[in-house]
Amino acid sequence: MYVIAVYDIGEKRVGKILKLFRRYLNWIQNSVFEGEITEVKLLELKGKARCIMEMETDSIIIFKSRQEKWLEKEIVGIEPNELGNIL
């Protein structure tokens, strides 16, 4: 399964969430991740995320697609990974 995950997490918790997400998915921009993941691993990720999140203010949106080919990705401007390498 191919997913795009975007989080909106309070500043105090964002470092932990970033570290967690990096273990399961590929970072592509700011608070946006993508990658192939199994249902089981995604459940694991969500479970661990819930332990870090403040459920009244934080949110994560996950878009799931059975196949990556159903999604076409286009980038306008700088390729965010390039920026990641510079920083």
Place this chain on the structure above:
Amino acid sequence: MYVIAVYDIGEKRVGKILKLFRRYLNWIQNSVFEGEITEVKLLELKGKARCIMEMETDSIIIFKSRQEKWLEKEIVGIEPNELGNIL
């Protein structure tokens, strides 16, 4: 065509980009938008975005899917629109 668009734009320009994106897509979280859009309207949006963006630092990622049903959306934590209504 159904798209998810995420931008990473310098602070000085982010207000303009937000306003522009709101005219074409639905805001769902932070710098994340989604919605049905035609190829022509998407071209228009990208053209206008390029006029605002600093191409060496800013970026927009657009995920396109021919059909919305190919994507399943899941939210963990607060529904971002609820938060939007509160703020």
